[in-house]
Amino acid sequence: MSTRTVYDTMVFLQWAALPEGRHHATILALYDGAVRLYVSQALFDEVRDVLSRPDVVARSPNITADRLKQVLAATLENAEWVADVPAAFTWSQHPDDDHLFNLAIACKAELLVTWETRILKLGADTTPDAERLRTLAPQLQIATPRELADWLATR
């Protein structure tokens, strides 16, 4: 049974820039069906916008609008599109991350995969925001891509 999963923006950005096999258990998990990935317009927009920035394209001329479109389409073929993502949660300290949490809440994700320390810490925090997130998404676990890889290796 696939684990309902959301990847944070940095996971997608690292797909593009880090060598194959380094942090890409997150891609393998998509193709072998270990996770059922959920994505949204806000997430795809953010990935596309960041990878289209002049400083990024200056380092990789092969990042083109067409290639990004193909990458996102290939991702979507192995993911579930969530069209309606209500703004159920806001993190007062880091509202830029809200779209990820709201996607996780909307799709009833069991796993949020991220490298971000602030997001990883939120899972164990006792702040009002953390408590509210646990109420809205009681099943949600927050893990690093490395923890996902370790989990995949034990399956």
Next chain:
Amino acid sequence: MDMTISIPDDVAERLERRAAVSGQTVPAYTAKLVADTVSKPTIDELLAPVRADFAKTGMSEDETTDFLRGQLEAHRREKKANLG
């Protein structure tokens, strides 16, 4: 090449239904599905030239991650400023 594969009963039933709807035999419909799937580039294949570009920059993986994180933060700052 002829191949024999095992699939769960419920998948087989859906496959038979879809093949019937498309007016094809199950083997022909399945062969087309497989051909369509493997002819599409994977995420890794699509990103290989981009990864090669980043490798040429000489940045370490940590530096690359910090660079991307900086770009994400800059994007979010600019988006907020544009909205405000």
